Amino acid sequence: MDEQIHATREIRINPIVPSESVLVATARSMRPQKEEAPAPRDTRRHVETCPFCRGNEDKTPPEIDRFPQQGDWDIRIVENLYPVLGDDRQIPGLVFGLQQAIDGYGRHEVIIDNAGHGIAVHEMSSPHLANLFRVYQRRMQQLYAMDDRLKYVLVFKNFGPAAGASMSHTHSQIIATPVVPQNVHDEVINSRNYFKKHHHCIFCAMIDEALTFETTIYDRHSGRIVRQISVGQYVVEKGEHFIAIKPFASRYEWEVHILPLEHNSNFMLSKDDEFADLANVLQRTMARLDAVIGGAQYNYFLHTEPHGEDYVGTDASYHWHLEICPRTSIPSGFELGSGLFVNTVSPETAAEQLRAVKL
Ligand code: AMP
Ligand code: ZN
Ligand code: ZN
Numbered sequence: 629m630d631e632q633i634h635a636t637r638e639i640r641i642n643p644i645v646p647s648e649s650v651l652v653a654t655a656r657s658m659r660p661q662k663e664e665a666p667a668p669r670d671t672r673r674h675v676e677t678c679p680f681c682r683g684n685e686d687k688t689p690p691e692i693d694r695f696p697q698q699g700d701w702d703i704r705i706v707e708n709l710y711p712v713l714g715d716d717r718q719i720p721g722l723v724f725g726l727q728q729a730i731d732g733y734g735r736h737e738v739i740i741d742n743a744g745h746g747i748a749v750h751e752m753s754s755p756h757l758a759n760l761f762r763v764y765q766r767r768m769q770q771l772y773a774m775d776d777r778l779k780y781v782l783v784f785k786n787f788g789p790a791a792g793a794s795m796s797h798t799h800s801q802i803i804a805t806p807v808v809p810q811n812v813h814d815e816v817i818n819s820r821n822y823f824k825k826h827h828h829c830i831f832c833a834m835i836d837e838a839l840t841f842e843t844t845i846y847d848r849h850s851g852r853i854v855r856q857i858s859v860g861q862y863v864v865e866k867g868e869h870f871i872a873i874k875p876f877a878s879r880y881e882w883e884v885h886i887l888p889l890e891h892n893s894n895f896m897l898s899k900d901d902e903f904a905d906l907a908n909v910l911q912r913t914m915a916r917l918d919a920v921i922g923g924a925q926y927n928y929f930l931h932t933e934p935h936g937e938d939y940v941g942t943d944a945s946y947h948w949h950l951e952i953c954p955r956t957s958i959p960s961g962f963e964l965g966s967g968l969f970v971n972t973v974s975p976e977t978a979a980e981q982l983r984a985v986k987l
Contacts, residue, residue: 635655636653636654636974637653640876641877642875642877643830643834643876643877644818644819645811645814647814649968650879650968650971653971653972654972662958664925664956666921666922667790667925669746670796675796678797680738680740680745681797685704689709690706691704691706692767693766700743701743703740703742704739705763705767705802706737706740708736708801711735711736712732712803713733713735714733714735714736715734733777735802735804737802738800739767739799739802740797741799742756745797748918749787749910749914750912750917750918754911757907757910758904758906760800761898762900764802765898767802768895776935779805780804780807780808780934780935781802782802782803782929784927785801785927787924787927788924791926808938808939812934813934823945831891831947835873838871838873839860841857842857844856844857862975864916864983865886865916867909868889869890869905870887871886871909872909872913874976874978874982877975878971880954881957882921882924883952884913886909886910886952887950888947891944893944912987915985916983916987917952921956924954925955926955928952929951930948930950931949933948
């Protein structure tokens with residue numbers, strides 16, 4: 629393909645959140661970022677001193693939930709020992725002049741997502757991962773039901789030091805906030821605006837494009853192919869209910885998004901049989917990423933329809949998804965100063981490499 633011969637250098641506009649656009653610059657000499665050195669992964673099954681390993685249950689704050697309920701646990705939710713948000717009341721009158729603030733009220737919980745200390749997601753079984761999604765879902769439902777001051781429940785995972793993980797035992801986290809995060813708000817509102825204009829969901833349109841779009845663009849003068857899109861070019865994995873897509877405007881070199889194939893705005897409405905397929909798609913996607921990057925350190929997070937009256941009527945236009953962001957480079961002054969993410973691997977090449985992995 630043409631792209632392999634010529635370096636790409638273009639600003640790609642994120643169709644949902646234009647402020648999250650990306651500079652794709654693939655020539656090595658143009659790299660403004662510093663590459664993150666791959667860290668050796670802690671593959672130990674059990675660590676005597678680890679507070680998240682079995683047998684050390686007394687080294688964490690109180691348990692909130694566990695799965696299964698009887699016998700040895702496979703998944704455990706505990707209070708965070710060092711929560712970034714808490715339920716202690718702040719003294720009112722925090723605001724003065726331009727110094728506006730809202731109470732740091734909320735919840736911060738840790739999900740010990742496997743008893744195996746250093747196990748990677750692609751090494752976990754599909755039934756285990758399906759249970760993990762059920763545990764996320766159940767906790768999200770409980771948190772929304774128990775406190776209507778909580779406006780968003782963010783489920784995320786940090787894996788590896790490059791992704792900000794301070795504990796090497798595999799874990800996810802829940803942070804429930806009294807405000808809807810701005811990026812989620814923007815996705816929901818912008819996709820609602822798109823729906824008003826086009827009468828269909830922009831995420832569904834993206835999936836359709838990934839599965840059916842095909843075109844070749846030639847240079848009018850030389851006849852040279854300048855761009856070629858083939859069917860499935862951005863598809864990394866496809867199951868019965870879920871698809872893993874390499875976004876055209878990927879902020880991170882190996883970023884992949886997983887979305888339900890059938891329109892669904894809310895993660896809390898997903899069914900058990902769908903989770904079995906999601907587990908399979910996630911497991912295979914992570915195996916591909918791990919094979920290509922050689923020990924993926926990454927963040928993943930769930931974006932789903934928020935609660936509250938601002939978001940009434942967004943169920944037809946929003947589409948929940950899981951964003952996986954492997955951390956292979958350190959953002960530099962350019963990214964911080966411009967707000968533009970720099971991606972040095974063309975998303976087309978990245979998708980091709982991920983698909984080429986033999987599982
Ligand atoms: P990470 O942000 O990925 O490093 O997540 C690890 C989280 O575990 C941090 O938010 C810590 O505050 C939390 N943590 C550390 N030690 C414990 C512990 N013994 N029990 C519960 N949470 C802990
Ligand atoms: Zn451990
Ligand atoms: Zn949709």
